Amino acid sequence: MNPFQSIYEAVGEEKIQELVHHFYQGVESNHELRKLYPEGDLKPAERRLFLFLVQVFGGPQTYSEERGHPRLRLRHMQWAIDPKMRNHWLNAMLEAMDKIQLDQEVRELMMNYFIKVANHMVNHD
Template identity: 80%
Template sequence: MNPFQSIYEAVGEKKIKDLVYHFYQGVSKNEDLRKLYPEEDLGPAERRLYLFLLQVFGGPQTYSEERGHPRLRLRHMQWKIDSQLRNHWLNTMFEAMDKVELDQEVREMMMGYFIKVANHMINHA
């Protein structure tokens, strides 16, 4: 079992949805992140991240049912992701987390997950 799967039970869908909403509010204001989304409407990307996080954190498997295996690194290879872009992503996610009331233990688990994944996405020095 993935150690992060208990998060869904602890926080529920609404807090995950709120987290993703606040994250994309941050993306819309961050020039480096915003340029990764050529479409004007961030709604589809927001929905994909929401479904992905629901699944990763122990909720419904809708993401995989709709899109197949996440293959995160492969899906992100089209963008040059270096440590600077990773930091923009992490800072935006952590700012979003600050806007959602989370138990400290859950917050730390989520932060651990996001750091691990963000580091894994780096594909350029």
């Protein structure tokens, strides 16, 4: 079993939504991350990340029902993600985590997940 799947039960959708909202506020204020969203409106991306995290953390499978298998690395290959970009993303996510109340054990699980995924997404030197 995915060790991260217990997060949904521990925090619920509302906390995940809060996290994602704070994350995209961070994206909005980070020039490097903001460049990844030339369409302007961050709401569709916010919704996708919310559905993805709900699924990964043990909630409903709505993301896969709507979009198919996540294939994270493949979906993000169009962007050059180097260690510096990974750090921008990871810092925005960790800052978002700081803005919500989380049990320490859940926080560590989430942080481990985000670090693992951020490292996996690097596709450029």
